[in-house]
Amino acid sequence: METKTMNLTCIRCPMGCSIRVELADGAVTSVTGNTCRRGEEYARTEAVAPVRTVTSTVKARGGVRPVVAVKAVPDVPKQSIFAVMDAIRAAKVCAPVHIGDVLIADVAGTGSNVVASADLAKA
Numbered sequence: 001m002e003t004k005t006m007n008l009t010c011i012r013c014p015m016g017c018s019i020r021v022e023l024a025d026g027a028v029t030s031v032t033g034n035t036c037r038r039g040e041e042y043a044r045t046e047a048v049a050p051v052r053t054v055t056s057t058v059k060a061r062g063g064v065r066p067v068v069a070v071k072a073v074p075d076v077p078k079q080s081i082f083a084v085m086d087a088i089r090a091a092k093v094c095a096p097v098h099i100g101d102v103l104i105a106d107v108a109g110t111g112s113n114v115v116a117s118a119d120l121a122k123a
């Protein structure tokens with residue numbers, strides 16, 4: 001059996017608790033140091049399949065602004081962040097855009113969608 005210990009700083013709130021995660025054969029066996037349930041959830045995910053929130057903007061034509069705010073939903077695997085950002089940079093949409101519109105489906109093969117996080121009216 002292969003065991004491993006990870007020391008993490010929780011990023012779910014400004015408290016920044018130090019969390020220790022024990023793994024055996026890639027599975028989490030123990031989480032300590034967290035102050036709340038959110039910290040345990042963060043640590044379990046971070047130890048096995050880390051994800052990150054991605055927010056950005058996509059270029060837009062014909063709108064009152066040249067870009068529209070977007071977010072990847074759900075959060076994307078950490079190792080895919082650069083591929084996701086490349087896809088977002090390459091994308092262009094036409095106004096109008098409505099909050100919640102899927103602008104890029106299955107971005108970079110992650111299973112996450114890039115959705116508008118704000119409305120963009122036509123100019």
Ligand code: SF4
Pocket residue numbers: 010011012013014015016017033034035036037038039040
């Ligand atoms: S464990 Fe809870 S209290 Fe501590 S940083 Fe994470 S979210 Fe905040």
